[in-house]
Amino acid sequence: MSAPVQSSIATRNLNLWYGSFQALINVTVDIKDGLITALIGPSGCGKTTLLRCFNRVNERYGYVTTTGEIKILGKNIYDPDVSLIELRKSVGMVFQRPNPLPISVYENVVFGLRIHSERSQLKRSLLDEAVETSLREVGLWEDLKDRLDTKATGLQLEQQQKLCIARLLPLKPRVILMDEPCSALDVEGTRAIEELMFGLKGRYTILIVTHNMAQARRASDECIFMLLGEMVEHARTEKLFLNPADPRTAEYIEGRYG
Amino acid sequence: MTPPDANVFSETPLVRRKRREEALAKWIFCAMSALMILPLVLIIGYLFERAWPSLSLGFLLEVPTRGMRAGGVWPAFVGTIYLVFLSLAVSAPIGILAAVYLNEYARDNWLNRLINLAVINLAGVPSIVHALFGLGAFVYAARFGYSIISASLTLAIMTLPVIIASTREALASVPRSFREACWNVGATRWQTIRSVVLPNAISGILTGVILQVSRAAGETAPIMFTGAVFFKAVQKGDLFPYSLHDQCMALSMHLYTLSTQVPDVQESIPFATAVVLLGSVLLVNAAAIALRVYLRSRKKW
Numbered sequence: 001m002s003a004p005v006q007s008s009i010a011t012r013n014l015n016l017w018y019g020s021f022q023a024l025i026n027v028t029v030d031i032k033d034g035l036i037t038a039l040i041g042p043s044g045c046g047k048t049t050l051l052r053c054f055n056r057v058n059e060r061y062g063y064v065t066t067t068g069e070i071k072i073l074g075k076n077i078y079d080p081d082v083s084l085i086e087l088r089k090s091v092g093m094v095f096q097r098p099n100p101l102p103i104s105v106y107e108n109v110v111f112g113l114r115i116h117s118e119r120s121q122l123k124r125s126l127l128d129e130a131v132e133t134s135l136r137e138v139g140l141w142e143d144l145k146d147r148l149d150t151k152a153t154g155l156q157l158e159q160q161q162k163l164c165i166a167r168l169l170p171l172k173p174r175v176i177l178m179d180e181p182c183s184a185l186d187v188e189g190t191r192a193i194e195e196l197m198f199g200l201k202g203r204y205t206i207l208i209v210t211h212n213m214a215q216a217r218r219a220s221d222e223c224i225f226m227l228l229g230e231m232v233e234h235a236r237t238e239k240l241f242l243n244p245a246d247p248r249t250a251e252y253i254e255g256r257y258g
Numbered sequence: 259m260t261p262p263d264a265n266v267f268s269e270t271p272l273v274r275r276k277r278r279e280e281a282l283a284k285w286i287f288c289a290m291s292a293l294m295i296l297p298l299v300l301i302i303g304y305l306f307e308r309a310w311p312s313l314s315l316g317f318l319l320e321v322p323t324r325g326m327r328a329g330g331v332w333p334a335f336v337g338t339i340y341l342v343f344l345s346l347a348v349s350a351p352i353g354i355l356a357a358v359y360l361n362e363y364a365r366d367n368w369l370n371r372l373i374n375l376a377v378i379n380l381a382g383v384p385s386i387v388h389a390l391f392g393l394g395a396f397v398y399a400a401r402f403g404y405s406i407i408s409a410s411l412t413l414a415i416m417t418l419p420v421i422i423a424s425t426r427e428a429l430a431s432v433p434r435s436f437r438e439a440c441w442n443v444g445a446t447r448w449q450t451i452r453s454v455v456l457p458n459a460i461s462g463i464l465t466g467v468i469l470q471v472s473r474a475a476g477e478t479a480p481i482m483f484t485g486a487v488f489f490k491a492v493q494k495g496d497l498f499p500y501s502l503h504d505q506c507m508a509l510s511m512h513l514y515t516l517s518t519q520v521p522d523v524q525e526s527i528p529f530a531t532a533v534v535l536l537g538s539v540l541l542v543n544a545a546a547i548a549l550r551v552y553l554r555s556r557k558k559w
C-alpha cells in the first residue's frame with residue numbers, strides 16, 4: 001500500500017445534491033500526502049461543499065445526498081465502521097472567519113485533547129507541553145506565552161486564526177482543511193498564515209480553498225480548478241498557471257470570469 | 259509518513275463510551291421535553307372528567323342561579339372578555355410603541371438603561387402587588403372606584419412590561435441589514451420602521467400580545483381588589499351587560515368564589531367553569547398560532 005507519494009484524500013465519482021440541486025458532479029481527485037493543495041474556482045462552484053465532504057459536515061443537513069466514494073488515508077469514510085468522532089479528529093478544519101471559543105488561549109488549544117482523552121490521562125505537564133508545541137508551530141508562542149489565560153476572542157484576527165490552527169494540532173490530525181482562511185485578514189495576516197502553512201507542510205496534508213489566485217500560486221504545490229461543481233483540472237501549481245490543459249482554466253486564470 | 263492502516267477512524271473504547279453517554283444525554287433531554295406534555299394532558303383530562311356532568315352550551319349562556327349553586331357562567335364569561343379586551347387595548351399600543359422607541363431609537367445612555375431596568379423589574383412584580391397598586395392608583399387616587407376601568411388598567415400595567423419585552427425581541431430579530439438597506443437610500447428611521455421593521459416583526463409582536471390574553475384572563479388578585487364582584491345580576495346571553503363604571507364578574511374570580519366561599523356547590527360546576535376559562539384561553543392561543551403561521555408563511559427569509 002505504501003507507494004512513495006500516496007494520496008491522502010481520494011474521491012471517486014463523488015456527486016452531491018442539496019435537495020434537487022447538484023453541487024458536485026463526478027468529482028474524481030487524488031490529493032497527495034504532505035502537500036499543500038489549493039482549490040480554486042469562481043464563487044459558487046462547490047469548493048466549500050467539496051471541502052466539507054471530507055469531514056462529513058454536509059450530512060448534518062437532512063436534505064443532502066451523496067454518492068460515490070471518498071477515501072482518506074486509504075479508508076472509505078462512508079464505511080459503517082468509521083467513527084465520525086475519530087474522522088473529525090484526524091481531519092481538522094479552519095474556517096473563513098476565525099472562530100476561537102470564548103475561553104482562554106490555553107483552554108482553546110487543549111480543548112480537543114480534553115474532549116478526546118480520558119480525564120486521568122490529562123496531566124498538567126502534558127497539557128502545558130501540548131500548548132507550547134502547538135503555539136510554537138503556528139508562531140504564536142513568543143507573543144502569547146505570558147498571556148495564556150486571556151480570552152481568545154480578544155486577540156487580533158490574525159492571532160485568532162493562527163490559534164484556530166493551533167487548536168487542531170494537539171490531536172495530531174493528518175489532514176487540515178482550510179476554507180478561505182485569509183479572507184478576513186489583512187495583507188500582513190495573510191502572509192503570516194501562508195508562512196505558517198509552509199511550516200506545516202510535509203507533516204500534514206493541507207487543502208486550502210482560496211479565491212485569491214495569487215495566493216494559490218504562491219502558497220500551493222498543486223492546484224485544483226473547479227467550475228460549476230465539476231473538477232476541471234488538477235496539476236502542479238506552476239503547470240496549471242503557466243500551461244493549463246483546459247481552455248476554461250486558462251480563461252479563469254486570465255481573469256475572464258471570476 | 260506512516261502507511262495507512264485498515265483501522266484508521268475505527269472506534270476506540272473511549273469513543274464507544276462517549277457514544278453511550280451521548281445516547282443517554284439525548285434520551286434524557288428527549289424524556290424531559292416529553293414530560294412537559296404530560297401535565298397538560300393530565301390537567302385537561304382531569305378537568306374534563308370532573309366537569310362532564312355540567313358541560314353544555316347552556317352552561318356558558320345561562321346566568322348563575324340559586325346562590326351560584328346552579329345555572330351557568332355567562333356574566334363571568336362576558337366580564338372576563340371585557341377585562342381582557344380593555345386591558346390589552348390599553349397595554350398593547352403603549353407597549354408596542356415603547357418597545358419601538360427602545361429598540362429603534364434609544365441610544366445606550368443612562369436614561370434608557372434605567373428604562374430597561376424598570377421594564378425588567380416591573381415584569382417581576384407579583385400580581386398581588388399590582389393589585390394593591392391598582393387599588394391605590396385607579397380606585398382611590400384616580401376616583402374610578404371599583405369598576406371595570408380600574409380593573410382593566412391594573413391588568414394593563416401588569417401585562418405592559420411583558421409586551422414590551424416580547425415586542426423588543428420581535429424587533430431585534432429583524433436583520434440589521436434590512437435597516438441598513440433602507441438608511442442607505444436615505445429613508446428616515448420612521449420610514450424604515452413603518453415599511454420594513456414592523457411588517458417583518460408583526461407576527462412576533464402579535465404572538466407576544468396574544469399570549470398576554472391568558473395572563474390577563476387568569477389573574478384573580480388584581481381584579482378582585484379593583485373591580486370584580488362575586489355576583490352581578492345579568493340577563494341570559496346579554497352581550498353588553500356592563501358599563502365601564504360598573505363592577506363585573508370574571509371567570510377566575512368566579513372559580514375562586516365557587517371553590518372557597520359558597521357552601522354545597524355541585525362539584526362539577528367549578529370544574530366546568532375552569533373548562534370554560536381554559537377553553538377560551540386555548541382558543542385564543544390557537545388563533546394566535548394560526549395567525550403566526552399565516553404571517554410567517556409570507557415571510558421569505
Ligand SMILES: Nc1ncnc2c1ncn2[C@@H]1O[C@H](COP(=O)(O)OP(=O)(O)O)[C@@H](O)[C@H]1O
Nearest residue numbers: 018021023042043044045046047048049050061
Ligand atoms: N447548505 C446549502 N443548501 C443549499 N445549497 C447550498 C448550500 N451550500 C451551498 N449551496 C449551493 O451549492 C453551490 C456550491 O456552493 P459552495 O460550495 O459554497 O461554493 P463555493 O465555496 O465554491 O463558493 C452553490 O450554488 C450554493 O448555492
Ligand SMILES: [Mg+2]
Nearest residue numbers: 047048049179
Ligand atoms: Mg465557499
